[in-house]
Amino acid sequence: xxxxxxxxxxxxxxxxxxxLRKPAVHLASAALVAPLLLAGAGPASADGTxxxxxxxxxxxxxxxxxxxxxxxxxxxxxGTDARHPAPAVLATNGFGGSKSDGTTDAIGRAVASRxxxxxxxxxxxxxxxxxxxxxxxxxxxxxxxxxxIDFLAGTRAADDGTRADFVTRDGDxxxxxxxxxxxxxxxxxxxxxSVDRRVDALVPLVTWNDLAYALAPNNAGTREGxxxxxxxxxxxQWTNGFYLxxxxxxxxxxxxxxxxxxxxxxxxxASRACDTVRLLNSGSYPADRTARMLAxxxxxxxxxxxxxxxxxxxxxxxxxxxxxxxxxxxxxxxxLKARGTTAKMIWQAWxxxxxxxxxxxxxxxxxxxxxxxxxRVLAWFDRYLRHNRNADTGPDFAYYRDWRxxxxxxxxxxxxxxxxxxxxxxxxxxxxxxxxxxxxxxANWLVPTSHSESSLAGLLGLPDSRPYDIKGTHLGWxxxxxxxxxxxxxxxxxxxKVVSPSTERVQNSGDAADxxxxxxKIYDVAPDGGRTLVNRLVAPVRVPDVTRPFTVQLPGIVHxxxxxxxxxxxxxxxxxxxxxxxxxxxxxVVSAPEDTGVLExxxxxxxxx
Numbered sequence: 001x002x003x004x005x006x007x008x009x010x011x012x013x014x015x016x017x018x019x020l021r022k023p024a025v026h027l028a029s030a031a032l033v034a035p036l037l038l039a040g041a042g043p044a045s046a047d048g049t050x051x052x053x054x055x056x057x058x059x060x061x062x063x064x065x066x067x068x069x070x071x072x073x074x075x076x077x078x079g080t081d082a083r084h085p086a087p088a089v090l091a092t093n094g095f096g097g098s099k100s101d102g103t104t105d106a107i108g109r110a111v112a113s114r115x116x117x118x119x120x121x122x123x124x125x126x127x128x129x130x131x132x133x134x135x136x137x138x139x140x141x142x143x144x145x146x147x148x149i150d151f152l153a154g155t156r157a158a159d160d161g162t163r164a165d166f167v168t169r170d171g172d173x174x175x176x177x178x179x180x181x182x183x184x185x186x187x188x189x190x191x192x193x194s195v196d197r198r199v200d201a202l203v204p205l206v207t208w209n210d211l212a213y214a215l216a217p218n219n220a221g222t223r224e225g226x227x228x229x230x231x232x233x234x235x236x237q238w239t240n241g242f243y244l245x246x247x248x249x250x251x252x253x254x255x256x257x258x259x260x261x262x263x264x265x266x267x268x269x270a271s272r273a274c275d276t277v278r279l280l281n282s283g284s285y286p287a288d289r290t291a292r293m294l295a296x297x298x299x300x301x302x303x304x305x306x307x308x309x310x311x312x313x314x315x316x317x318x319x320x321x322x323x324x325x326x327x328x329x330x331x332x333x334x335x336l337k338a339r340g341t342t343a344k345m346i347w348q349a350w351x352x353x354x355x356x357x358x359x360x361x362x363x364x365x366x367x368x369x370x371x372x373x374x375x376r377v378l379a380w381f382d383r384y385l386r387h388n389r390n391a392d393t394g395p396d397f398a399y400y401r402d403w404r405x406x407x408x409x410x411x412x413x414x415x416x417x418x419x420x421x422x423x424x425x426x427x428x429x430x431x432x433x434x435x436x437x438x439x440x441x442x443a444n445w446l447v448p449t450s451h452s453e454s455s456l457a458g459l460l461g462l463p464d465s466r467p468y469d470i471k472g473t474h475l476g477w478x479x480x481x482x483x484x485x486x487x488x489x490x491x492x493x494x495x496x497k498v499v500s501p502s503t504e505r506v507q508n509s510g511d512a513a514d515x516x517x518x519x520x521k522i523y524d525v526a527p528d529g530g531r532t533l534v535n536r537l538v539a540p541v542r543v544p545d546v547t548r549p550f551t552v553q554l555p556g557i558v559h560x561x562x563x564x565x566x567x568x569x570x571x572x573x574x575x576x577x578x579x580x581x582x583x584x585x586x587x588x589v590v591s592a593p594e595d596t597g598v599l600e601x602x603x604x605x606x607x608x609x
Contacts, residue, residue, distance in 0.1 A: 051077060052077045053076050054074070055074045056074075057072045057074055057151075057158040057159070058071055058072070058159045059148060059151065059159060063124075063131065063143045063144050064131070064132075064134070066131065066259055067130075067259065068124060068129070068144060068259055069128075069129060070122070070124070070130075071098075071121060071127055071129045072119055072120065072121035072148065073099050073120050073121075075108040075120070076117055077115050077116070081165070082166060084166070085165075085167055086117050086167065086168060087175075087176040087381075087386060088164075088167045088178075089107075089116045089117070089177070089179065089381070090145065090178070091104060091107040091118070091119075091120045091180050091181045091185060092104060092120065092122065092145075092184075093122060093126060094183040094184045094185050095126075095184035095242055095245065095246070096242070097123075097126060097127070098122040098128070099121050099122040099127055101127075103182075104120050104122075104181070116381070116385070121148060123184065123188065124144055125246070125249065125268055125269075126253065128253070130259040130260055131144075131260065132262055132268060132269060132270050133249075133268050133273065134270045134273070135211065135269075136184060136187040136191045137270070137299070138194050138305055140270075141192075142191035142192045142195040146192065149196055150173075151163075151164055152175040153167070153169065153173045153174060153175040154173075154175075155173045170200075175198065177198065177199060178200055178201035178203070178381055178385050179202050180202075180203040180204075182207065185207075187204065187208055187301070189202045189203075191305070193308075193310070194306075194308040197310060200311055200384050200385060201311055201385055202313040202314070203314045203381075204315055204316070206321060206324055207324055207328070209225055209301065209302050209303050209324075209328040209332045209335075210301045210303040212227065213227060214238075214323060215234070215276075215280065215297065216232035216234045216235060216239075217232045217235065219520070219541050219555075220541045220542070220544060221550065225327075225332075225335060226327050226331045229294075230512060230515070230542050231285040231290045232540065232542055233541070233542055233578045234283075234579040235577060236280075236281070237577050238322075238323050239277060246269055247266075247267050247269070249267075249268045250268070262274075272296045276293050276296060280293075283579060284511055285513050286510060287510055287512070290512055302335075303331065303332075306336060306339065309336065311341075311384075312341070312384050313332075313336055313342070313343045313344075314344050314345075314346070314380045314393070315329045316345075316373060317329030317347055317348070318347075318350050318353075319348070319349055319399075319400065319535055319557065320349065320352075320355025320535045320536075321353050322536065322538075323352040326555060327553065329347075330345070333397075344395070344396050345396070345397050346373055346399070347397075347399040347400060348360060349400045353454050353535065359371060359372075361373035361377075372398070379392055379394065380393055395409040395410065396411050396412060397412055399558045401489075402560075403560040408489065408558075408604070410489075415602060416492075416493055416600040417602060417603050419598055420567070420569075420598070420599045420600075421435050421598055422496075422589070422591055422597035422599065423477065423591055424591035425438055426475075427477060427478060428478055428569055429479075432594075435593045437593070438590075439589065440475050440588070440589055441589075442474055443473065443587070444580060444584060444586075445573070445574070448574040449469070449473035449573060450470065450473065450474060450519065450573070450575050450576070451467055451575065452467050452519070452537070452572075452575050453536050453537070453577040455576065467531070467533040467536060469570060473574065474570055474571060475589060476523075476571075477568065477569045478525065478567070479566045479567045479568070481527070481563075481564050481566055482562070482563050483563060485560050485561065485562050486603055487559075487560050487605075488557060488559050488601050488602060489602055489603075490556055490557075491555065491556040492601050493553055493599075493600045494520055494554065494569065494599045494600070495551050495552075495598045495600075496551075496552060496589070496597045497589075497590075497597065498516070498518075498588065498589055499546070499587070499588040499590060500546045500587045502586060503516040503546045506583075515543055516543040517541065517573075518541050518571050518572065519571070519572040519578070520541060520554055521533055521538045521539065521569075521570050521572070522534070522568065522599075523567070524561050524565055524567065525566040525567070526565055531568065534557045535557060537557065538575055539553065539554040571589070573587070
């Protein structure tokens with residue numbers, strides 16, 4: 001598709017000057033921006049004019065007790081008017097972006113060129129929009145989006161008096177409107193739908209379910225989805241990177257708008273967001289402060305308000321994503337389905353950690369019509385915004401697989417179906433009777449001794465070492481060479497029991513930082529000994545109680561372990577992307593046929609399509 005740069009902009013109203021677009025520094029941009037660039041203003045008409053116009057607009061609304069100015073662009077397809085209305089699509093930026101960051105404005109171009117009215121805006125605290133950064137809080141960010149839906153409904157005007165009488169309506173004050181966007185622009189969709197039933201369709205890409213899990217995951221002791229009552233393991237690289245990006249808005253997007261300033265110790269975030277980051281960085285997690293932190297992080301997360309989301313939702317999550325992994329989307333998907341909300345889920349290749357693959361959705365190239373995910377997005381809007389009952393919205397669950405052309409599909413996420421046992425001699429065996437008695441030990445150092453996830457340097461294209469584990473600081477169990485290929489689709493699970501007397505003595509101190517921290521992962525070991533950590537994903541664990549067995553949910557993957565390869569299950573004492581144990585905590589793992597660790601895999605057969 002030929003890309004037509006369309007800036008047939010309606011003449012700005014008096015006093016408005018189109019701002020210069022400053023280059024922005026986005027931590028996630030190295031992985032996200034290229035795939036999320038929805039492109040293609042569409043072919044020009046016979047006389048060479050663009051198929052839509054773009055009008056800069058501002059909306060002043062009141063959220064969280066303060067006035068807020070929202071900066072937006074309206075993309076209006078040619079020929080739309082009160083007699084010929086069109087459905088609308090609302091979108092906003094990922095964290096650190098704006099309406100004109102090359103990602104968000106491309107969404108406007110893409111939907112307008114396909115006949116939808118596009119309204120894209122800078123999220124609160126970003127670009128030239130006012131107010132504080134509140135992490136997609138429904139009561140703030142959701143309510144701000146509601147004001148824009150009022151505009152699309154024709155019940156309010158923009159600050160310059162512009163009104164929208166050209167949007168399809170389902171009733172008085174009820175525009176037909178969908179939302180699309182990725183990451184920070186994904187969660188805000190569910191936040192908006194939770195406070196405004198007028199939203200008709202959602203397409204959240206690569207976003208979170210529980211921000212407490214995303215920033216400090218604990219893959220043991222989960223009570224619902226990915227949420228655990230035990231404080232998780234601080235993901236310091238991602239969290240501090242985004243925090244600096246938010247506080248750096250003073251430099252990145254300088255503004256004299258007082259609504260964007262909080263105080264000298266918390267410049268641009270809501271105070272509770274700053275408190276959360278400070279607590280995570282403190283390395284100490286007293287029960288009362290941790291409970292407040294978890295409650296806040298979840299209050300701005302879909303896990304807290306999904307019961308109020310009724311709009312049909314197409315979840316698209318990336319397999320290569322150490323920020324918001326597949327388990328987050330699965331938790332959202334299963335919660336929506338359980339509440340009777342129409343929901344489907346796609347696991348595409350790329351996410352925050354890279355992973356772009358040939359033929360995958362690359363909206364920078366405008367391949368909506370030719371990529372699997374793009375076709376699904378178009379069909380979703382066709383069905384729920386254009387009310388085309390013949391639109392095929394596809395299977396409930398689909399996943400990209402690099403070993404076979406096309407996507408695999410299923411009616412649900414595959415269940416755990418194969419067990420392997422941790423033997424005392426370091427083997428991973430098929431039968432409990434094959435387990436050898438024995439014990440093995442590792443100990444952590446005061447500095448990280450394992451490296452799994454891509455570092456920020458790697459995400460920005462700088463040199464980054466391959467995954468490694470230093471001898472003596474981890475344990476591994478390795479299978480025999482596989483007689484045939486094994487296809488894993490979903491989240492493996494490990495049931496473990498460890499012995500750590502030094503942890504037993506302090507784990508009930510009232511500070512979760514005294515509990516044992518470990519990291520679980522699975523390598524694919526080739527016949528030549530080369531080890532591959534699938535998408536470089538790891539499961540951080542803060543063990544609730546080392547005197548009891550515990551279950552670890554590993555990050556979801558889609559991977560073929562080829563015939564002749566071996567699986568290696570590893571428990572490591574630390575990881576460079578996370579804050580680890582407080583003090584030295586040696587760990588022993590004892591194995592016996594009647595009592596040993598178990599690794600379970602969601603294996604799919606050749607018949608999965």
